[in-house]
Amino acid sequence: MASDRQLAANRRNARKSTGPASESGKQRSRGNALRHGLAIGADRDPLLRADVERLAQIISQARNESGVTVTDRHVALAEIDLLRIRKIRASIFEAFNKSAQSPANLNQLHEQLRKLDRYERRAFSRRRRALGSH
Amino acid sequence: MSRSLVKGLRIGCPAGLVEFLENPPLVGDETVEDYAKFFRAIVADLNPVDAINWLYTRDVVDLAWQIRRERAVSVGIIKLKQKEVVRDLLKATVDASDPAKAAVFRIFSAANEAESWASDPAARKEIDARLAARGHPPSAVLAEAYMRAARHIDAIEKRIALCEARKVAIVREIERRDAMLARDLAAASAEVIDAEFSEAAE
Numbered sequence: 001m002a003s004d005r006q007l008a009a010n011r012r013n014a015r016k017s018t019g020p021a022s023e024s025g026k027q028r029s030r031g032n033a034l035r036h037g038l039a040i041g042a043d044r045d046p047l048l049r050a051d052v053e054r055l056a057q058i059i060s061q062a063r064n065e066s067g068v069t070v071t072d073r074h075v076a077l078a079e080i081d082l083l084r085i086r087k088i089r090a091s092i093f094e095a096f097n098k099s100a101q102s103p104a105n106l107n108q109l110h111e112q113l114r115k116l117d118r119y120e121r122r123a124f125s126r127r128r129r130a131l132g133s134h
Numbered sequence: 135m136s137r138s139l140v141k142g143l144r145i146g147c148p149a150g151l152v153e154f155l156e157n158p159p160l161v162g163d164e165t166v167e168d169y170a171k172f173f174r175a176i177v178a179d180l181n182p183v184d185a186i187n188w189l190y191t192r193d194v195v196d197l198a199w200q201i202r203r204e205r206a207v208s209v210g211i212i213k214l215k216q217k218e219v220v221r222d223l224l225k226a227t228v229d230a231s232d233p234a235k236a237a238v239f240r241i242f243s244a245a246n247e248a249e250s251w252a253s254d255p256a257a258r259k260e261i262d263a264r265l266a267a268r269g270h271p272p273s274a275v276l277a278e279a280y281m282r283a284a285r286h287i288d289a290i291e292k293r294i295a296l297c298e299a300r301k302v303a304i305v306r307e308i309e310r311r312d313a314m315l316a317r318d319l320a321a322a323s324a325e326v327i328d329a330e331f332s333e334a335a336e
Contacts, residue, residue: 062185090159
């Protein structure tokens with residue numbers, strides 16, 4: 001376990017940190033925001049919660065149910081995530097289009113899209129499981 | 135927001151769903167008009183009957199749109215690599231009888247000529263002829279460009295294949311749901327007919 005002196009030193013050193021300095025560090029840091037943005041479910045985002053509820057109601061009607069069920073909410077959540085993922089994908093392509101389109105930019109594009117695909121695959125799976133289909 | 139897309143969505147799309155479908159995330163020179171046209175064509179083909187099928191239809195549209203976008207990136211990469219190949223071939227095949235002149239060409243002119251090759255059809259024709267005379271016809275330039283871009287093209291093709299697979303799975307799901315809804319409808323109408331007949335028999 002760290003001593004009080006070590007803890008104080010850690011705090012002092014942490015205050016000196018001003019975030020990533022190199023270009024690659026900044027790029028990685030931008031990636032963190034993207035990752036954490038999607039890792040948080042749409043139902044935990046106050047701005048998206050109302051969308052999830054509205055969509056769940058529409059899905060409930062399409063499934064001829066008398067009220068919104070847990071399944072409807074799962075489908076709506078997955079759907080909202082898919083819409084968010086598409087927006088992020090568009091912004092990744094937009095950034096690439098505006099870049100010099102160098103090999104480094106291309107590698108970054110592939111890497112970001114690869115990461116994004118994990119979230120998309122999960123969202124498709126969640127919706128499929130909820131609807132008991134494909 | 136394009137009125138054409140909203141108008142397209144209003145035909146048969148559940149009212150509350152329009153807000154979730156009407157803002158396609160577009161990139162660069164992609165236009166809402168083109169997207170709307172694309173959307174309408176796929177809606178006409180898949181004919182979604184309820185909100186869930188509308189969401190699936192939107193998936194199909196977006197996956198197809200994504201494939202189109204990936205292909206555009208792929209074409210852009212090939213063009214970029216072709217320019218690179220032309221520049222390198224111009225440098226490698228320059229007349230070296232005057233070393234100083236050749237060095238100046240390699241350092242300053244080759245990149246400019248490659249730029250002209252990419253943007254000016256007349257310059258392209260002239261440079262193609264020059265390179266062909268030196269044993270590098272346009273087909274060889276293109277082949278070399280593909281070789282250089284292979285890793286990136288491969289990554290793009292994998293993403294396209296994934297989009298295609300997802301698109302096929304969703305279309306199948308729409309068909310399955312359509313068949314299920316048609317079955318339910320047939321069963322419901324049969325029940326109504328049975329009820330009418332039994333009422334008449336009583």
